[in-house]
Amino acid sequence: xxxxxxxxxxxxxxxxxxxxxxxxxxxxxxxxxxxxxxxxxxxxxxxxxxxxxxxxxxxxxxxxxxxxxxxxxxxxxxxxxxxxxxxxxxxxxxxxxxxxxxxxxxxxxxxxxxxxxxxxxxxxxxxxxxxxxxxxxxxxxxxxxxxxxxxxxxxxxxxxxxxxxxxxxxxxxxxxxxxxxxxxxxxxxxxxxxxxxxxxxxxxxxxxxxxxxxxxxxxxxxxxxxxxxxxxxxxxxxxxxxxxxxxxxxxxxxxxxxxxxxxxxxxxxxxxxxxxxxxxxxxxxxxxxxxxxxxxxxxxxxxxxxxxxx
Amino acid sequence: xxxxxxxxxxxxxxxxxxxxxxxxxxxxxxxxxxxxxxxxxxxxxxxxxxxxxxxxxxxxxxxxxxxxxxxxxxxxxxxxxxxxxxxxxxxxxxxxxxxxxxxxxxxxxxxxxxxxxxxxxxxxxxxxxxxxxxxxxxxxxxxxxxxxxxxxxxxxxxxxxxxxxxxxxxxxxxxxxxxxxxxxxxxxxxxxxxxxxxxxxxxxxxxxxxxxxxxxxxxxxxxxxxxxxxxxxxxxxxxxxxxxxxxxxxxxxxxxxxxxxxxxxxxxxxxxxxxxxxxxxxxxxxxxxxxxxxxxxxxxxxxxxxxxxxxxxxxxxxxxxxxxxxxxxxxxxxxxxxxxxxxxxxxxxxxxxxxxxxxxxxxxxxxxxxxxxxxxxxxxxxxxxxxxxxxxxxxxxxxxxxxxxxxxxxxxxxxxxxxxxxxxxxxxxxxxxxxxxxxxxxxxxxxxxxxxxxxxxxx
Numbered sequence: 166x167x168x169x170x171x172x173x174x175x176x177x178x179x180x181x182x183x184x185x186x187x188x189x190x191x192x193x194x195x196x197x198x199x200x201x202x203x204x205x206x207x208x209x210x211x212x213x214x215x216x217x218x219x220x221x222x223x224x225x226x227x228x229x230x231x232x233x234x235x236x237x238x239x240x241x242x243x244x245x246x247x248x249x250x251x252x253x254x255x256x257x258x259x260x261x262x263x264x265x266x267x268x269x270x271x272x273x274x275x276x277x278x279x280x281x282x283x284x285x286x287x288x289x290x291x292x293x294x295x296x297x298x299x300x301x302x303x304x305x306x307x308x309x310x311x312x313x314x315x316x317x318x319x320x321x322x323x324x325x326x327x328x329x330x331x332x333x334x335x336x337x338x339x340x341x342x343x344x345x346x347x348x349x350x351x352x353x354x355x356x357x358x359x360x361x362x363x364x365x366x367x368x369x370x371x372x373x374x375x376x377x378x379x380x381x382x383x384x385x386x387x388x389x390x391x392x393x394x395x396x397x398x399x400x401x402x403x404x405x406x407x408x409x410x411x412x413x414x415x416x417x418x419x420x421x422x423x424x425x426x427x428x429x430x431x432x433x434x435x436x437x438x439x440x441x442x443x444x445x446x447x448x449x450x451x452x453x454x455x456x457x458x459x460x461x462x463x464x465x466x467x468x469x470x471x472x473x474x475x
Numbered sequence: 476x477x478x479x480x481x482x483x484x485x486x487x488x489x490x491x492x493x494x495x496x497x498x499x500x501x502x503x504x505x506x507x508x509x510x511x512x513x514x515x516x517x518x519x520x521x522x523x524x525x526x527x528x529x530x531x532x533x534x535x536x537x538x539x540x541x542x543x544x545x546x547x548x549x550x551x552x553x554x555x556x557x558x559x560x561x562x563x564x565x566x567x568x569x570x571x572x573x574x575x576x577x578x579x580x581x582x583x584x585x586x587x588x589x590x591x592x593x594x595x596x597x598x599x600x601x602x603x604x605x606x607x608x609x610x611x612x613x614x615x616x617x618x619x620x621x622x623x624x625x626x627x628x629x630x631x632x633x634x635x636x637x638x639x640x641x642x643x644x645x646x647x648x649x650x651x652x653x654x655x656x657x658x659x660x661x662x663x664x665x666x667x668x669x670x671x672x673x674x675x676x677x678x679x680x681x682x683x684x685x686x687x688x689x690x691x692x693x694x695x696x697x698x699x700x701x702x703x704x705x706x707x708x709x710x711x712x713x714x715x716x717x718x719x720x721x722x723x724x725x726x727x728x729x730x731x732x733x734x735x736x737x738x739x740x741x742x743x744x745x746x747x748x749x750x751x752x753x754x755x756x757x758x759x760x761x762x763x764x765x766x767x768x769x770x771x772x773x774x775x776x777x778x779x780x781x782x783x784x785x786x787x788x789x790x791x792x793x794x795x796x797x798x799x800x801x802x803x804x805x806x807x808x809x810x811x812x813x814x815x816x817x818x819x820x821x822x823x824x825x826x827x828x829x830x831x832x833x834x835x836x837x838x839x840x841x842x843x844x845x846x847x848x849x850x851x852x853x854x855x856x857x858x859x860x861x862x863x864x865x866x867x868x869x870x871x872x873x874x875x876x877x878x879x880x881x882x883x884x885x886x887x888x889x890x891x892x893x894x895x896x897x898x899x900x901x902x903x904x905x906x907x908x909x910x911x912x913x914x915x916x917x918x919x920x921x922x923x924x925x926x927x928x929x930x931x932x933x934x
Contacts, residue, residue: 210726215747258742259584279744286726288524288739299871306863314856357806360868360880364813364887367864371817371857375824378853406820406827409773413766413823414816420762421812426754428516428747429805436813 169448170397170456176449177466180334187341194348202340203347205355208293210286211255216265218274221247230271234264240351244427252353255283296359303366304329318381323458328373331451335369335442336362339435357432365439372407372447379403380452392459396452411444480911483904491787494794511797514804514882517752519745520578523590524738525721527571532719541571543714547670548573548590572738573721579745596623596715597669600661607667607674612653621657623715625650630712632705641696642705651692658691675711677704755808762812766819774826777906781822784901788818792893806883814890821898824850840910847903854895861891
C-alpha cells in the first residue's frame with residue numbers, strides 16, 4: 166500500500182515553499198506596481214482594447230509608436246496573428262479609433278479595433294470590493310456546508326476548517342502565480358480572473374469532499390486501526406478517481422488553453438492551475454491536516470522539526 | 476428491475492430524440508426553433524452601462540421613471556433596426572444604472588448618440604414645406620419648444636361616457652403659456668410628438684399627430700387613439716416629464732455629471748467573435764476527443780457507456796441552452812467544458828466504485844448496484860459545493876452588472892446539475908441493461924484484471 170499520509174511533511178514543505186514564493190512575489194509586485202497583482206482596467210479603470218494589424222507589426226515597434234502617441238504607460242501584449250491587447254488610460258471609443266488610424270498610418274498597416282473595453286474608476290473600485298466579498302462569502306459558505314455535511318462525525322467543525330484551509334491554500338498559490346506573471350510577464354488580472362478563482366473554490370472543495378466522504382465511510386467501518394491509517398486507506402482508494410477526474414478535466418481545459426484564443430487564455434489558465442493544485446491539495450493538504458489535528462501532531466507542520474515519537 | 480430499466484431506456488431515447496430535434500439546425504431558426512443565442516463576445520456587438528442622473532426626480536417616483544426611460548431607449552434602439560437589444564435597469568444603493576446590450580451593432584457611435592439623447596419628447600408642427608419643425612412659443616422673450624417637460628403632473632388614460640379612449644394632460648404655468656400661443660395658431664392643424672428626430676407612431680404605423688381642435692390652456696385631452704397607443708404614449712410622456720440624463724458622475728468632482736459618457740463600455744468586432752467561436756469549437760472538439768479516448772481505453776465497457784451518456788448529456792445541454800434560451804459567451808463555453816469534466820467525474824466515481832466491488836468479490840451485477848449506491852453521497856456532496864460557488868458567482872455577476880460572469884455561473888450550474896442526472900439515470904440504466912442482457916460477463920471488460928478479483932485469488 167502506498168504511504169501517502171507518512172510523507173505529509175513533504176507536502177507541507179512543497180506548499181510552504183510555493184506560498185513563500187507567492188508572498189515574496191506579492192511584495193515585489195507591491196513595490197514595483199503598487200498592488201500585489203498587476204490589476205487590469207476592470208479594477209483600476211481605463212481602456213483595454215485589442216487591435217488587429219494587417220500585415221502584422223513588431224511588438225517593440227508598436228510600443229515605441231504608442232509612446233510617441235502619448236501612451237507611454239500602455240501595457241502591450243501580443244495575441245498572435247497580428248493581434249495586440251493594449252491596456253492604457255481611459256479613452257473614448259472615438260479616440261481609440263483615431264489612435265488606431267494614427268498607428269496604422271505610422272506603421273504602414275491596416276489597423277482595426279476588434280475589441281474595446283472602457284471602465285470608469287468608480288465601477289472598477291466596486292468590482293475590486295465585490296470580488297473580495299465574493300471570495301470571503303464563498304469560503305464561509307463552503308465551510309458551513311461541510312460542517313453540515315459532516316455533522317454526524319465527531320467535531321464536524323474540524324472537517325470544515327481543514328477543507329477551507331486547503332481551499333485558501335489553492336487560492337493563495339494561484340494568486341501568487343499570477344502575481345509572479347504580473348511583474349515578470351505583464352499579465353493582468355480582470356473580473357474573469359475572480360470568476361476563475363471562484364470556480365476553483367468550488368472545484369477544490371468538490372475534490373476534498375469526495376475524499377472526506379470516503380474517510381467518513383471508512384471511519385465507521387474500521388474502528389480498530391488508527392486514524393492516520395484510515396485516512397491513508399481512503400486516499401489510496403480514491404486516488405484513481407482523483408487522478409482520472411483531474412486528467413479528463415485537464416484534457417479539455419488544456420485544449421481550450423492551447424487553441425481557444427487569447428481572449429480567455431488566462432481565465433482558462435486559472436481553471437487549469439485550479440484543477441492541478443486543487444487535486445494536489447485535497448490529497449496533500451486537507452486530509453493531512455485532518456490527521457495532524459486528530460493526532461495533535463502540530464510539529465509535523467514544520468518540515469525540519471524532529472519527528473514526534475509515534 | 477428489468478422492466479423499470481426498459482421504461483427508463485425508452486424515456487432516455489425519447490429525451491435524446493426530442494433534444495436532438497430541438498438543436499438541429501444549430502445556427503438558424505427553423506419551425507420556431509431559434510438558433511443558439513450568442514453573447515456579444517461571440518457575435519460581436521456592444522455593451523454600454525450608463526449612470527442615470529435622477530437628482531431631479533422625487534425619490535418615490537424614481538423606479539417608475541427609470542422604467543419609462545428604459546422603454547424610451549428600447550424604442551430608440553428599435554428605430555435603428557437592431558434586433559434583440561437587452562436593456563436593463565440596475566438599482567444599487569439608491570443609484571440607477573441603465574445597461575444596454577446591442578448584439579451585432581455596426582455603428583456604435585450612432586447607437587450611443589441615440590441612447591444619450593434626452594428622454595424629453597418634443598411637440599412639432601408642419602411648416603409650409605410640409606416638414607415637421609419644433610413647435611415654438613416665447614416666454615419672457617425667450618423661444619422655447621413645447622415639450623413633455625411642461626406637464627404639471629403625470630398624464631393618464633381614461634374612457635369617456637361612450638367608451639372612447641382619451642389621454643388627459645395638464646400643463647404647468649410655463650406649459651400653459653406656450654400651449655396657448657401654439658394651439659392658438661394651429662387650430663385644425665396637426666401637432667406631432669417626437670422622440671429625438673423620430674416621430675411617435677401608432678400600432679398602424681402612422682404618425683401620432685392629433686389635430687388641434689381648440690386653444691388649450693391648462694388642461695387638454697388627446698382623442699382618437701387606440702387603447703394600446705394611448706398607454707404607450709402615456710408612458711413616454713410621463714418618462715419625458717423629467718430629464719434623466721444618462722452618463723456618469725465625474726470621478727474627481729462628485730457634483731459634475733458627464734453626460735453621454737458611459738460608465739462602462741465594451742465593443743467587440745464581429746470578426747473577433749467569429750474567430751472566437753471557431754477557436755473554441757475546435758478546442759472543445761479536441762479536448763472532448765481526448766477525453767473519450769481516455770475513457771474508452773481506461774474503463775473499457777463502462778467507458779463505452781460513459782461515452783454514450785456523455786453524448787446524450789451534450790445534446791440535452793445544448794438543447795437546454797437553446798430552449799431557455801441561455802446566451803452563450805466565451806466564459807460560458809469554459810463553464811460548459813468544466814461541467815463536462817464534472818460529468819465525467821460522476822461516471823468515474825461510479826466506475827471506480829464498481830471496480831472495487833468486483834475486486835471485493837461481488838458479482839458484476841451486484842457490483843454495479845453497490846457502486847452506484849455508494850458513489851451517490853460523494854457525487855451529491857461534492858457537487859453541492861460547486862452549486863454554492865455558482866450562486867455566489869451569479870450574485871457577483873449581478874453586482875458587477877457583468878453578464879459574462881453570470882453566463883459562466885449559469886452554464887456551470889446547469890451543466891453540473893445535468894451531469895448528476897446523466898450519471899445516475901442514463902449511465903446506470905445503460906449499464907443495468909447490459910448486465911441484465913448477459914452480453915458481457917468478463918470482469919476484464921470492466922477494466923479489472925481477472926487475477927485482481929477474489930475469485931482469481933483462489934487459484
